[in-house]
Amino acid sequence: MPRTLIAGNWKMNGLIANLAEVERVSAAVSPSSEGPELLLCLPATLIAAASSRSDGSHLKIGGETCHPKEKGAHTGDISAEMLKDAGASYVIVGHSERRADCGETDQIVASQAAAALRAGLTPIICVGETLSQRDAGDVLDVISTQMAGSIPENAAAGAIVVAYEPVWAIGTGRVASSEQIAEVHRLVRDLLVKRFGDAGRGTRILYGGSMNPGNAAEILGVDEVNGGLIGGASLKADDFLAIYRLAAQ
Ligand code: 13P
16 A cells, blocks of 8 residues: 555745744654655745754655756746755646646646656646536546656656546535545556556555545545645645544544
């Protein structure tokens, strides 16, 4: 069984004052904890400070995207090497908000994930269908295409994480049913095993979309769910820790 990963995604939320929540999370878990891995992916402006404030704790810090290149004339962008330098160990790539807001294609996502691997970060590669794709019965095709296009060629099964985030469940309070989650996670696992052989059984597959302390136990109990990628409920230390504790049971 892959080790469970409970990951937060603060998105474009958080000022220096909110680092108090990061400190509360890192102080609440024992440094030697052997339970689930715990991660907060933060806006780039907070990564260095959050890393130093959680140094030596069980909490890891990640970024929310990265540029494919290591450096150069790309005003406003941040490279995977810069995230690593600031103390990150993970980075989210291909979140549906970036696919929609910034036109990030599967090919771009794959190059971002490759950049993460180059820099020594673990990419969390996001896939997920829109509501109209689900209504059209295209879920499995959409996920298969995203999986084929978004995982870089040089990836090893243990070096990446996949997150299934149905777009219609993000920030809507509308959570996917256990059956819907199980169907897609099974498909993702099959695709990983096809690609990586037996090693594909070790890749973590996270669920994301309106996860909260009230529904986390059920979601985390679904077959092939190896953790969560949590937006809104990761902004408050109490809620995020409640989900972590459910995962640790
Ligand atoms: P919410 O938990 O706010 O629905 O966000 C999920 C998400 O997009 C995590 O990446």
